[in-house]
Amino acid sequence: MSDVVDRLRELFEGEGGRDYLGEDVSMAQHMLQAAQNARAADAADHLVVAALVHDVGHFTGVVSGRELMAGKENHHDDAGADWLAEWFGPEVTEPVRLHVAAKRYLCAVEPAYIDALSEASVYTLDLQGGPMSAAEVAEFEANSHHADAVTLRRWEDAGKDANASTVDFEEFVPTIRAVATTA
Template sequence: MTNAYDALTLMFDGEGGQEYLGERVSMAQHMLQTGRAAREAGAPTALVVAAVLHDVGHFSGAISGRDLMSGNDNHHDDVAAEWLSTWFAPEVTEPVRLHVAAKRYLCATEPAYYDKLSDASKFTMAVQGGSMNAGEIAAFAAEPYSEAACQLRRFDDLGKDPDASVVTLADFRADIEALDRTL
C-alpha cells in the first residue's frame, strides 16, 4: 500500500496545478495556504493536516470541481474524508468531512461571515445548500468535530491569496507522516 505522503505528492504535483474553482490560485496552492494558516494559528497537528488535505475530493472522480462550479454539488467533502480514511483517523477526516457544512453553519449563525466569502465561495455555498436552517444548525453543532470544522473553514478562507509566498507539500511531510496510520 502506498503511504499517504506519496499518494498526495502525485495528486498535488498533477491535478493540484489546476485552477481552483474560480479563485486566483491553483487547488494545491489553496490547500497548502490553508494548511499554513492553520499552522501559523497554532492549530493541533491533526487540524493542520486536515487543512492541507481538505479539498482532495475535488481532484478526481465522476464529478469534479468544475461540475461544482456548473451547479452540481460534487460532495467533495465526503469524497475526501472517505479517501483520507485509508491513512488518517477521524481527527483529520471529520473536519474535512464537515468543512462544507461549517461554511453553511457559519453563514447561518454569523450573518457577517457570508460577506467575507469570496464570490466563488458564495456561489458554491448556494449549490451546497445555502445557509443552514434551525434543525441543521442543531445537528451540526452536535457533531463531535464541528468546532474543528469551523476552524478549518476559517483557515480555508485565508488560502486564496495569489501573492502569498510559496508553500509546498514537503513543508507538511513530517505532520502527514506522523499521523499516517499505515507507517
C-alpha cells in the first residue's frame, strides 16, 4: 500500500498545478484554499482533509476534469471518494462524494446561491443535473453526511481567489496523517 501523503503530494505537484477548469486559480490552489477555509473555521480535522482532497477525482477518475469542461460529466465526486477510501473513512470520503450534490442542493434550497457561483461552476451545474428536485432534496437531507457536504461546498466556493495567499501542501501533512486510517 502506498503512502497517502506521497500520492497526494504527487497529485498536488503534478496535475494540481494545472488550471482549475475555467477558474483563475490552479486546481491545487483551489483545494488548498478550501482546506485553509476549513481550518479558519476551526473545522474538525476530517473536514479539513475532505476540503483539501475534495477534487482529486478530477485526476483519478476515468474521465478528467478537462473533459468535464468539454461537456462530458466526469463524476469526479464519486471517483475521488472511491479513490480516497483506500486511506480514509466515510467522515472524509462521503462529504467528498456529496460535494457536487451539495451544489445542486444549495441551488434548490437557496435560490440566490446560484448567482454567487462562478461562470465555470454554473456551466458544470447544468452537466451535473441542475438544481435538485424536491424529492432529491429530501433524499439528500436524509443522508447523515449532508451537513458536512454543504459546509465543504461553501469552503470550496470560497476557494477560487487568485489574489489570496495559499499555504503549501506540507502544512496539511500532519492533519492528513492524523486522519488517515492507513498511511
